[in-house]
Amino acid sequence: MSKNISELSGRKGLKENLFDELGKLSQDTGTVPKEKLQKLADDFLIGVANTYGTTTFYDFLKPENQGKKVYVCNGSVCHCAGTQDSLKENLKTHFSESEIGEMCCLGRCHENSAFQFNGNNYSAKNTDELAEIVRSGAPATDTYNVRSIGEPVLTRAVKGIDYYKELLTKVFQAEKESVLKEIKDSNLRGRGGAGFPIGMKLGFCKAEDNDTKFVICNADEGDPGAFTDRFLLEQRPLEVLLGMVIAGYVIGADWGVVYIRGEYPESVSIIEAAIEDLSNSGLIGDGILGTDNNFHFKVIRAQGSYICGEETALINSIEGQRPEVRVRPPYPAQQGLFNKPTVVNNVETLASIPYILEHGGTAFASRGTEKSSGTKLVSLDSHFNEPGVIEADMGTSMKTIIHDYGGGYRVPVKALHIGGPLGGMVPSSMVDNLSLDFESFRDSGFLLGHASVICIPEDFPLVDYLEHLFEFAADESCGKCFPCRLGTKRAEELLHKASHDGYKISRELFDDLLDTLELGSLCAHGGGIPLPVKNALEHFDSELSVYFENN
Ligand SMILES: Cc1cc2nc3c(=O)[nH]c(=O)nc-3n(C[C@H](O)[C@H](O)[C@H](O)COP(=O)(O)O)c2cc1C
Ligand code: SF4
Structure with missing residues (x-):
């Protein structure tokens, strides 16, 4: 990145901020008109390639975002809960297909069926609820357990x-x-x-x-x-x-x-x-x-x-x-x-x-453990009987959090993806032995991360979840280093072919790809995405081995 552009952008301080201006200019149409990109570049003494390069990076600024009126959540929990296809169908009775976009995780993981409309986030469980939201446009009430x-x-x-x-x-x-x-x-x-x-x-x-x-x-x-x-x-x-x-x-x-x-x-x-x-x-x-x-x-x-x-x-x-x-x-x-x-x-x-x-x-x-002090917030998704936010001392048993406070699972669950996309994939049989601290997760081959808990239901194919993970990683790669830019996309393609077309992945090639991502990526995005995949390959071999060549 250019140090000169940092200086030029900083000339106006924070009151008149280049990124903020780009956001404001996109409000009417969903993207920044080309002539305004030039004007902004002139104002900040930078090239139009810089303002254009910036806008084309972001989901809500890029030209493809033009005309979108409603955004459906495509985050991992809504994906596993299977609520979004019918939501999209229902939205089509109110909006044309080109007016419907996607957003990645609106943070309504406690109830799903999530979408953004008119500058507010909602969950609509059925057609009546949806019709009322679209008619009134009133902000939603959002309730979840906090304990x-x-x-x-x-x-x-x-x-x-x-x-x-x-x-x-x-x-x-x-x-x-x-x-x-x-x-x-x-x-x-x-x-x-x-x-x-x-x-x-x-x-x-x-x-x-x-x-x-x-x-x-x-x-x-x-x-x-x-x-x-x-x-x-x-x-x-x-x-x-x-x-x-x-x-x-x-x-x-x-x-x-x-x-x-x-x-x-x-x-x-x-x-x-x-x-x-x-x-x-x-x-x-x-x-x-x-x-x-x-x-x-x-x-x-x-x-x-x-x-x-x-x-x-x-x-x-x-x-x-x-x-x-x-x-x-x-x-x-x-x-x-x-x-x-x-x-x-x-x-x-x-x-x-x-x-x-x-x-x-x-x-x-004095709270928590010696190396992981204090308390930590945990988010439990809609697959728990009592979804929401739980605060616990670091070191608290995950069994207590999941069963005593989260009320256990609403549906049979085989794995928990904990700590975000770069976090570990914990088999449900192992989670009760973990405690809520950095060391416990690391020592068992997982990662505490930000401590979000996503349940993967027993009947949800893991191969599809891994494809979803790589699709996310490829979409969100900044593109600076090629192990991540190319590797995440290739992994998504391999898993897609294996899941949909009967293709058998070479395990040697796949392991090599994961190692290259882990060792060759500049940041923890590309470097961290192999962890949940390696966990899944290790702990769910019987489910995943059918997608790989017999060697
Ligand atoms: C791909 C990627 C995504 C990240 N996303 C977040 C994020 O959404 N929020 C956050 O606080 N840190 C995120 N981080 C970590 C930050 O880079 C940084 O470590 C953190 O903001 C530092 O704050 P902390 O020390 O209080 O955790 C991310 C790191 C990576 C590699
Ligand atoms: S690993 Fe990090 S720096 Fe490299 S392309 Fe991915 S997101 Fe960018």
């Missing part, structure tokens, strides 16, 4: 502005170093998948000598099956935003960007309203609470690309560049947004910070 096992941290009762005023006063009175120490003492590890300690990341960024720094909240929750970030954004927005303000205080950043996926329109409006409340209460802006601390927010509505959840692609996205993954080093903490030191953290990680500052880092660290 905690033990004292809640992230699901604790909603706090009012006064609580945050008191907390922020206390934080600003403390030295930055001692605030950082509390966060380090908490041993909080990033909840976005990689599990990197946030205290270390803040420390690296704080040490950078630069007047301009940024905090980015990664609210791109693209893992199909995950809706815990959506819960926090919509039901605990102040915990997330104040976590960012405190992170900004520690590193010396005056600006925070909340990058929210376009598939979550309600999250965008709720966060915007919460920012307005904070501004009216004097908790953000210039000279917060009479101190010389400043903090401003920019909300960015993303435009439909999973890879923008990867932190360097996300930074390119905010800059209005084509969101390809960057080579590291330099890491964002040294050279991030507009080439300035930047911390990028997940919603759940940031939302834990207010609790840590109120109760102290050691109190947080």
Whole structure:
């Protein structure tokens, strides 16, 4: 990616943002008109190839999106639940085929039949419900279970502005170093998948000598099956935003960007309203609470690309560049947004910070296990009797979460895909032996990731699920390195032929493809997708071996 474009994009700061402008220009028709691409390029002193290259990358900006009025969820849970074909058929009585598009995971995994219409997300179980939604266009009520096992941290009762005023006063009175120490003492590890300690990341960024720094909240929750970030954004927005303000205080950043996926329109409006409340209460802006601390927010509505959840692609996205993954080093903490030191953290990680500052880092660290401290949110999909969001101490047995709190399975289930598309495929016979922490999953050959749980029903063919996974991986590849760009597509084709045309895949070739993806990919998108596939091949050999040559 071009460092010069980062600088040019940053000239106007965050108030006039190139990516934001592209999104606004696409609102009327679903894509950005060509003459406007030229004008925007001129305004930002870049070439039209850059603005064109950017728009053609995103599902909601590219020319093919023109004229779409309704989007059907094609995420993994809706796919396994089998609700979307009939939903699409029903939609055809209200919309022409060309007006119906697709979106990948609206986060309504607790009930499925999900679609986006008129800037709102809905689930419609039957034709009457659908007709009423299309007629009224009123926002939907969205209810799901929210429970905690033990004292809640992230699901604790909603706090009012006064609580945050008191907390922020206390934080600003403390030295930055001692605030950082509390966060380090908490041993909080990033909840976005990689599990990197946030205290270390803040420390690296704080040490950078630069007047301009940024905090980015990664609210791109693209893992199909995950809706815990959506819960926090919509039901605990102040915990997330104040976590960012405190992170900004520690590193010396005056600006925070909340990058929210376009598939979550309600999250965008709720966060915007919460920012307005904070501004009216004097908790953000210039000279917060009479101190010389400043903090401003920019909300960015993303435009439909999973890879923008990867932190360097996300930074390119905010800059209005084509969101390809960057080579590291330099890491964002040294050279991030507009080439300035930047911390990028997940919603759940940031939302834990207010609790840590109120109760102290050691109190947080006393929960969970030694290496995986605190509590973690888990999302359970519609195949559970009690779907929804569960908060549990790290280290809690998965058996407790699944059976005691999730109510067990509604249908016979053979496997659980946990931790997003790059997470492990856990046979249902093994899941009860796992505990909710990074180490337990890793030691058993799986991955905790963001801890979303997708059930694969007994009667759902695994070969189709693997094809679906590779179709997703190929669609969402940023295309920068060819093991991923080509390998994901070839794997999808092989599995499709095997599943539909009786083709037998060479196991040697397939294993080689998986190894090449794992070893040769630049980022964890291509590098991580083999994990669930290898798990499936190992644990479901009797079901999958028929699709492979006998050798
Ligand atoms: C393909 C891919 C997709 C990702 N998607 C997300 C995402 O949606 N949300 C997120 O917080 N992190 C995501 N990540 C991880 C981020 O790159 C980064 O590690 C994370 O935002 C850092 O925050 P944390 O330390 O608080 O977890 C993704 C990584 C990869 C490789
Ligand atoms: S692995 Fe895939 S997503 Fe990651 S950099 Fe390579 S092409 Fe892009």
